[in-house]
Amino acid sequence: MEGTIVENQSEKISKGLEKIFTPAPLQVPGCPVRDVLDRIGDKWSILSVLHLGHSGKLRFNELLHRIDGISQRMLTVTLRGLERDGFVSRRIFAEVPPRVEYELTTLGMSLLDQVLGLAVWAQDNMGDIMAARAAHSTESGFRSHS
Amino acid sequence: MEGTIVENQSEKISKGLEKIFTPAPLQVPGCPVRDVLDRIGDKWSILSVLHLGHSGKLRFNELLHRIDGISQRMLTVTLRGLERDGFVSRRIFAEVPPRVEYELTTLGMSLLDQVLGLAVWAQDNMGDIMAARAAHSTESGFRSHS
DNA sequence: CGGAATCCCTCTGGATACTG
DNA sequence: CAGTATCCAGAGGGATTCCG
Numbered sequence: 001m002e003g004t005i006v007e008n009q010s011e012k013i014s015k016g017l018e019k020i021f022t023p024a025p026l027q028v029p030g031c032p033v034r035d036v037l038d039r040i041g042d043k044w045s046i047l048s049v050l051h052l053g054h055s056g057k058l059r060f061n062e063l064l065h066r067i068d069g070i071s072q073r074m075l076t077v078t079l080r081g082l083e084r085d086g087f088v089s090r091r092i093f094a095e096v097p098p099r100v101e102y103e104l105t106t107l108g109m110s111l112l113d114q115v116l117g118l119a120v121w122a123q124d125n126m127g128d129i130m131a132a133r134a135a136h137s138t139e140s141g142f143r144s145h146s
Numbered sequence: 147m148e149g150t151i152v153e154n155q156s157e158k159i160s161k162g163l164e165k166i167f168t169p170a171p172l173q174v175p176g177c178p179v180r181d182v183l184d185r186i187g188d189k190w191s192i193l194s195v196l197h198l199g200h201s202g203k204l205r206f207n208e209l210l211h212r213i214d215g216i217s218q219r220m221l222t223v224t225l226r227g228l229e230r231d232g233f234v235s236r237r238i239f240a241e242v243p244p245r246v247e248y249e250l251t252t253l254g255m256s257l258l259d260q261v262l263g264l265a266v267w268a269q270d271n272m273g274d275i276m277a278a279r280a281a282h283s284t285e286s287g288f289r290s291h292s
Numbered sequence: 293c294g295g296a297a298t299c300c301c302t303c304t305g306g307a308t309a310c311t312g
Numbered sequence: 313c314a315g316t317a318t319c320c321a322g323a324g325g326g327a328t329t330c331c332g
Contacts, residue, residue, distance in 0.1 A: 032268045043304080129253070218294085301327105
């Protein structure tokens with residue numbers, strides 16, 4: 001039975017595919033998948049969610065320093081987006097100096113679960129991807145001396 | 147024990163987080179997570195993978211008609227990218243008229259598994275997201291008659 | 293049929309400066 | 313500290329045209 005593992009995967013996968021493609025086959029207008037993907041597909045959302053998941057409650061500047069390369073502006077924009085969709089909560093403390101704490105909501109934790117799966121997968125399969133990329137370069141970069 | 151489910155999730159999640167944040171905390175240069183996310187985070191890659199997973203082997207024009215809204219150019223670009231990273235195989239038949247068939251590789255199927263998890267999650271949680279979005283609009287759109 | 297090449301416009305996001 | 317406002321470059325991606 002060399003097909004056992006594949007069979008199991010196929011079964012689980014086809015269930016999901018069936019669900020996703022029913023009733024409409026992923027039409028762009030109003031497609032949940034597209035909508036969520038556009039949201040978390042931007043440059044910083046997933047990173048923010050991962051960091052919040054990792055560190056828990058964080059202040060604006062803490063996030064700013066942990067997320068490598070992000071600008072002040074984009075952190076604001078990203079957090080507003082995540083807050084808007086209910087993934088992140090924002091608590092403002094009326095102090096001086098002001099303090100604002102961000103934290104994943106329950107929905108955000110749920111998203112983290114999925115995103116983390118993808119992240120771990122990415123880490124695990126990075127080798128294969130790089131290998132495929134290298135193989136592709138060699139075969140198209142230069143061919144065996146005519 | 148109202149914390150049981152959360153505890154279980156936390157355990158599984160913290161394992162993943164530990165893995166992702168070790169040893170470097172998601173630095174941008176050379177981060178696998180960022181790299182893969184940039185690849186599949188574009189407008190059409192995930193849709194293409196989902197359709198190939200759903201229909202199996204597909205020709206260029208079949209994909210073009212199934213993926214709602216995609217242009218010829220972007221389908222080409224997307225497929226080249228997926229092929230480059232080893233997610234999709236490309237078979238050319240020397241016929242007239244020419245025929246080219248695309249199919250998920252083993253690595254592509256593996257990616258499909260993750261992406262599908264996200265897609266199903268998106269569908270399941272679309273309600274909550276829309277609700278959060280609506281709530282956010284109401285509270286910032288207009289406040290109770292002053 | 294399955295692209296490649298070109299044009300062009302929009303939107304993302306970076307840098308900088310200012311505010312409560 | 314935690315933003316907002318403005319400006320602007322560059323990438324993403326659509327429409328169109330041409331090719332094997």
